[in-house]
Amino acid sequence: MGTYIVRRLLQAIPMLLLVSIVLFALVNIAPGGPMSAYSRTNRMPEEKKEAIRRKFGLDKPLPVQYIVWLVGNDWIQIDEDGDNIPDGYGTRKGILRGDFGFSYKTREPVLELIADRLPNTVYLMFFTLLFTGIVAIPIGIISAIKQYSGFDITATTLSFMGQAIPEFWLGLLLILVFYATLNNPFTGEALLPSGGMSTLGAEFSFWESIWDRAKHLILPVLMGLVGWVAWYSRFLRSSMLEVINQDYIRTARAKGQIERKVLYKHALKNALIPLVTMFALDFPYIFTGSLYAELLFSWPGMGRLFYTAATGRDYPILMAILIIGSGIVVLSNLMADIAYAYLDPRVRYS
């Protein structure tokens, strides 16, 4: 297994390199550019724009820009003032040495901007995924073992609604109901906050603070939860249905094993295997966040950072999020493969 993991990790290196080339090209070739901010309301003369292009490294051909992004420019002489005479070595170290550059807009290091927002996104998405599992797995199991029962039909109907309902609209509805309409009967205040991560300007004890933050978490988690629960519960239901009709389940029952043990030890473990793939595909959301939830609930996370970087053509931020996201996709797939080996004894890696 160890050899397999090392081999997969080594294989990931050229793949990520290739992905980075494609992403860099796509991001830079797309029409529009970071200099548009200086054109409409700030009609900057050409020589000033040239200076900014040189500072950002946008004056270089795309392949050179990519090399600088990858390995930095502190090993080559650069011309800072545009007189075609090198003025000294550059300062960029490149992403291979942990330097993701700086934002074209705020001029802050990209990693600092990501570090400001990543904990917020991980916090939100972790609880969304956690509650997805807590809600979806029991629903999927019960629906499967009580196929065509009232519970199954209700769960199936709600699942279809959950899949069909537009996420953004659902979020607005939640705000209207739980913030604008329903009130806390004891305090008279809105039942749940409309957004943000905490109540601003209030002084709380530690436990009050925990409760306040939990209240702010409910609606964005609920909004993300509905769609995921629908998908996961449907997926688990069909997976369970397939498994509980297998011969080995019948054998387990014939051997006199109690039904709970049959379901949870033999059936569920095998039914969960396909879910690992789904989870591996969804796991990168922990890093990239949910744009709709972050926009609607004013959540300061990675989704909004990516969105504003995309609309403003802030390439360094875009590339950092895309390449780190790609790395997480590769890693989560590797983790899924490793999990397969544990969950399914038939799978052997060598």
Place this chain on the structure above:
Amino acid sequence: MNYRKSLKVLVFGLIALMLVIGATNCAPKPAEEGVAPEEPAAEEPAAEEPAAEEPAAEEPMAEKTSITILIPDNPVAFNGINTDTGYEQALGELVMLSLAEVDPNGNLYPELAVEIPTVENGGVVLDEDAWTMTATWKLREDVFWADGEQVTADDVVFTWDAMVDAGAWYAPMDYTDSVEKVDDFTVLVTFNTVFPAYTLQFGGEDVFIYPEHYCDAEAGFYEWNCDDQPLSSGPYILEEWVADDHLTFVRNPNYYESPKPYIDEVIVRIVPEEPVKQQLMLEGDADLHYWPAEPASNVYKEEGNGTKWVKSPSERWVMRLIPNLYVKGDRETPHPFLSDVRVRRALRMSIDVDTIINDIFLGYGVPVWNDFFRPPFNGCDIPRPEYDLEGAAALLEEAGWTDSDGDGIRECNGCETADAGTVMTMEYAIYAEYGESLELAQQLIAESWKSIGIDTELQIIEGAIMWAEAEDGGTEIAGLFELDMWDDGYPGTDPSDQIWTFYSSGSDWNYGHWVNEDMDTYIDEMYTVYEEDYLWAACEAAAILEEELPQILLFSTLEMHGLSDRLEGVLPSVNDPVTWNIADWTVTE
């Protein structure tokens, strides 16, 4: 079994970790590390104040007043030059001061300066022969930074040098030879021409004065700490800034206009979505909805819901059609029909501006048909054009554009600027970020033109593409468009720079490539400090623009804001962000 135990430990450990992250990840970051507000030395004698004031200490503490302002985007910095979202200047007004400002009615007033230098008070000296000038600014001596240091001429010179060294640009830089310190409280500015907008060179919405002793000059204007950890000279001090979430400002105890500001705390919440902002206002959880959309404005106008609506006395952002007078991407060949002024006039005559304002923008706009529409230039006597479809059709006939094949679209049949048979069709673009109102206006205009035989291909283009550089596929600067519609306007009191930008033959931003020598002359004449001469040149220029229609101005949107009923003293302005007088705001419970 061991595995299960490990798994449980892992899961519960992760949940505990997330709870800890949740409890701490919004923890305030000190905005001004190591910069605790100190009493300025000048105020030390306060200890000798008469004993009669001592009982004040026994009075009950007044309850802290706090307001919440809603904006949709995280500002880039406290910097009017390095802007992105449009809210940088608004927040800058809370913590920074300028030499001079302008009120909503266009009246200049000094801030850090003792008075506005003029020819009359000797602050401005003209060299009539060389047509150059100097301006001398005298600074107040009672203004201090939050750390107790005095604001001096060194700070003004430092700010200017920092901007120039960093390669920053704004219009006065083109006309300024030098900015020099005369003494601790006097600054001399030497211009290479007579520059009428000198009054707001160190003010208005763009420029704040930064502290020399505090800013990390080595880091440079765009990267220094002054932008995200500003040292305050204004009414408030930045206490914390959680990116994409909120900014908290507290009262600056050393503000020179004591006892202002009257409100103790200002929280700026970043809320991207318009419906959420509206709900926050209606629930009483916010006090100012910055630039609400038209439907929200309608709600704030209603009585009895705890909100109110305010607008500025004049307008700024004019929606305009910009025709490219040359073939798309070819600056040598005149456009087959947009190069004909009769066609441009027909285009304007066939637009029902009132319907656009009333039915699409819900009444939140005013008709504008000339760039000189704001006081003091609104006396130029340019009559409002009429909406006249029949007249527009007749004008097109006169220009040689008729529908000879009966398909409803006109062709060139005797026109002067195209080959016979050329079809009257063009691309008509707007920018995506404005939203649904502009899209509906575009569709209404296109339908109107279709009714008189002009065909259009509607386009919606991202702003990052429309205003991008030519090599990045930018449509405007490269002339890769036929007809565009977007809004623009000038801050402050002097339109000369915007007029030069749009209409001078030497400007790269004369997007339609319209050239008129008389206009160039009148633009030059506008660069004067004599108001009578300025008004004369402006009205001559206005007459030319009306005759030639290089741009077709339609209407101006309103500078408007939604307020809670309890917030008083807010005076929206097109010359400065709404926060220009935040020190005067009060709340009534």
